[in-house]
Amino acid sequence: MVKLDAKHNKSKVRYEDVDIEYQGQRLDNFLIRQLNGVPRSHIYRLIRSGQVRVNSGRVRANYRIKAGDRIRVPPISLNPAKTSQVSFEGVQWLGERILYEDSRVLVLDKPAGLAVHGGSGISLGCIEALRSLKSSLRQADLVHRLDRGTSGCLLIAKRRSVLRQLHMLLRExxxxxxxxxxxxxxxxxxxxxxxxxxxxxxxxxxxxxxxxxxxxxxxxxxxxxxxxxxxxxxxxxxxxxxxxxxxxxxxxxxxxxxxxxxxxxxxxxxxxxxxxxxxxxxxxxxxxxxxxxxxxxxxxxxxxxxxxxxxxxxxxxx
CATH class of the missing domain: 3.30.2350.10 (Pseudouridine synthase)
Structure with a gap:
């Protein structure tokens, strides 16, 4: 799976085939991770307008993708100055707050005041910062959440398969x-x-x-x-x-x-x-x-x- 980002402003329509690793993930969350630097609001507009399609059909943002699905990704026309790319220098300090890391997960000592993910009114969260920190974290995702004001242990899965395991553990x-x-x-x-x-x-x-x-x-x-x-x-x-x-x-x-x-x-x-x-x-x-x-x-x-x-x-x- 090719990692997309906002630099593909003038690209043609792209088609991405879903790997087994991403099966069960919501379409919106999949695109938010894959379209690195593209605002969430823009991604939701692309889905609602039908420019994003799965297996040639229109789907909702909460559609659960399956292995083998073919996702149509339209050209991303954005002013680069308005994208939310995170510089390495801006997040390097977060690496010093990693409490534990192996090939499956890492645990971040989340500081109070930093949201776990970007969203409405929040340009940068822990997960976006970590993904920009090093290549091994490009596919990292939150296992659970902490309120913005809460500090301490935040568990991050490095692979989708690990995320599914740990989400099952939480449910049980x-x-x-x-x-x-x-x-x-x-x-x-x-x-x-x-x-x-x-x-x-x-x-x-x-x-x-x-x-x-x-x-x-x-x-x-x-x-x-x-x-x-x-x-x-x-x-x-x-x-x-x-x-x-x-x-x-x-x-x-x-x-x-x-x-x-x-x-x-x-x-x-x-x-x-x-x-x-x-x-x-x-x-x-x-x-x-x-x-x-x-x-x-x-x-x-x-x-x-x-x-x-x-x-x-x-x-x-x-």
Missing amino acids: KGMKKNYLALVKGKWSYGDKNVDLPLTRGSSNAREKVKVDPEGKSASTRFNVLENFGEEATMMKISIMTGRTHQIRVHAAHMRHPIAGDEQYGDFQFNAALAKKGLHRIFLHALTLEFLWPGSNEVFKVDSPLSEELKVVCSKLRS
Whole structure:
């Protein structure tokens, strides 16, 4: 499969035959990866207008491609200045945050404030930056996601076949993901499982996700690690499901919102922690652990807490 990019502005129509490696991937995601540097909005326009075709027929963006499909890719007419190509110099620093790497996966110590992928209003995310870092990561993809403000372990698959394996593992709840979070007040429930279904709120609501009996199942385990008097509690949190904003919504619903959470949190608590040097949400993806499918090989990676968060804890203890 030839990697396409925005430099093919004046090319003729191209036809690409889908390898078995990409079977099951959505058409839009396939094109976003293959049309390197072309804005997502432009790719969606090409699909909606029928300029992109599969086996000579029109398809939707969510079409799941199959091995042997022939995809028609039209000429890409863009002003090169408006494409989102990422320079090596601009992402080189991210290579220093790789916690682990082998031929199958890598684990990135994602910094707070960097989105996992580009999108509406976000020109660059972790995955686009990593793909530009070195040739072995051109086909890399996200195994899971972290909120933009969350730091820590982010698992990346280097090949589509590995991605499918790990997505299956996630669906079967075979991957352990542990987080550290600082929450408001003295946690009053002991070690507790919170099983509360979640649903997305209306588009104009302040809270993007909310607890709803008719929502999708969501399960979060909260364990107390350290109490900071009545002011705050350090929690170890594990998730059995991976719903959007799950930890943040569950913590807020239990009346112990996460420090620095501007969407679901407590304004006065956030302001008090800001005076102690907290200028982000205190939510950190601490560990990833699983058994590789079909083997007894244990995979475990830890991400150290940043100095900024350590300083906040020290000030709470003093």
